[in-house]
Amino acid sequence: MDAEKAQAYWKENIRTILSLLVVWFVVSLGAGVLFIEQLNAIEISGVKLGFWFAQQGAIYAFVILIFVYVHKMGKIDEKYGVDE
């Protein structure tokens, strides 16, 4: 792979990682910690929303995030012909 193509691949990779890390931050440190009190004002079946994010919701989101990452990277790898 030539240097230019490698650089383009790396850039796209970084962009994917960063966008997913934003979601990662929002669902855990955002919803479960920084804004927990605001979200706790919303209640579903007795469970406060901020509390739920910190104790369960963030974990579901993490699982989805990794599989989205795998899928996106698979596509990028294919596009640049670096998949195996």
Add this chain to the structure above:
Amino acid sequence: MELQSLIYLFVGISFSVYIGIAVWARAGSTKEFYIAGGGVHPVANGMATAADWMSAASFISLAGIIAFKGSDGGAYLMGWTGGYVLLALLLAPYLRKFGKFTVPDFVGDRYYSDLARTVAVVAVIFISFTYVAGQMRGVGIVFSRFLEVDVNTGVMLGMGIVFIYSVLGGMKGITYTQVAQYVVMIFAFTVPAIFLSIQVTDTFLPQLGLFSQTAFAFDDGVRSIPQGTYLMHALDQAVNDLGFNNYTEPGSVFNMFMLTVVLMAGTAGLPHVIVRFFTVPKVKDARISAGWALVFIAIMYTTIASVAAFSRVNLISNVQNVEYKAFVSGEVIRPDGTINNGSWFKTWEEGGLLAWNDRNGDGKIQYANGTAFDGPKGKPAFDGEARGINGQRLTTNAKGAPTETELKANNGVANEIYVDRDIMVLANPEIANLPAWVIALMAAGGLAAALSTAAGLLLVISASISHDLFGQVLMKDKKTGKSTLTEKNELRLARGAAVVAILVAGYLGINPPGFVAQVVAFAFGLAAASFFPVIILGIFDKRMNKEGAISGMIVGLTFTFAYIVYFVFLGGAKEDYLFGIAPTGIGTLGMVLHFVVAYFVSRATPPPPAEIQAIVENIRVPSGAGAAIDH
């Protein structure tokens, strides 16, 4: 069958399976010993990673910690899972492409320095031993409680089993044993959780039990909470009546933030977790494997929050205002006609993890906020085998009759019991009167959790001694830069190092340093302040050189180490906390310092040599990972 025979049966069968696997998956080369030959299927690796990761602390202690901490316990749940996102996105694929055996391998090669490698080896050994000591204590607790042997015999039995499959099988043996251990542990955790969920809320899935309504009315000692109240409302109401903070009320947002970050970064930086991603065939497999690992971890972790809430409700509803004597002999009848059998209370009291001090002399147990004993953290100091008039164990530091202020603060209820957090999960099936085989399964699960993690850690320790310290530093040929150890000798050395590591771990399990609980903060703080940043920079910052990496690691490690030692062990006062950061969360600041120092030092010193920059270019592209390269 009787409970005790069932326990022997379950533990016996699971142990035979582990040993059988070890014999089948013996390691014949260093490559098999260190990274299982590099051919593990990503799903199997995910399962092994999950077993490796979920330790005695996750299995035995975590739900108990959350049951008593409530909302703030979420830091552990998010931290210990969120780290896998960092691992999958930022570390695992690149380290797999790099294709060596250990974490110090990466640090030493990427930063072309034996000093960096040695600092990494020291950190690996320290972090892993800290962790292993806790596992061995877990093994001891489970053995002494369930197998009616004393703790020392229990620890030695555990050492023997780990010895067989890690020394013989290396990473290959461990990986396949861990797959079996995962299956045992996940059943052991979820089956009682499902029973509890049905019992407390009429809901089958524990994850949804959190959103359900209570299946029974119970008296919290102040008021009766009717059947059909939302579980979380019932819990908040009950703990609030008894003078605790609301279960769902968050504490300090700042400290929870710092703790969550340190646990996430620490998770991603723990050597025994990282090394698991060296065992899969391709870069793509490393990515998906992290995903599978998190799926398997999430099955247990999303159950934990519910188990915590159920067990707190169960504790309050079962012990509040029951007559001790009748309770422990199984004579208390609930309003619905079922027996509220308190024999578990007696068993754990005999084990010294539970105590009752009849402060108001009414012969009944009361549970509320506050302590019933004068020891640190309200711990009881038992007075030998001395018994009180109700048959309860006596202590030398029992508090006297409740004071006016105490009663006023807790709506007229003064606390009379001490409950060790570590017993909640193990006692749950008994508190809920579940069938004997569920309790037996619990015992096998607790052992699987502790042994799988201990084995993974011991392997990392032995690899860093034989491969990194001897192979790459002490026995290295100065001219060729290659290890002078033959493959055969290195394998022997690795097995020898594993034996020594097991003996040290066993010693720590039998003579646990009094500070085991506190040192966990060490493991995560140090991993977050050392490996996590140094690896990230090695991949994402091509300009990072050895000067930057070494100074970053040293600053991060020393700062975090010194802060924890000063405030945890040397009695530093809370008022002196830097920006009010608790020692458990200080690794976050250590990590930031590491990044900052490394950046400025590297920019003020010459860039890394061209061949190193080429390595970085190479690990950024997934194709051509091939097999792990020996030196």
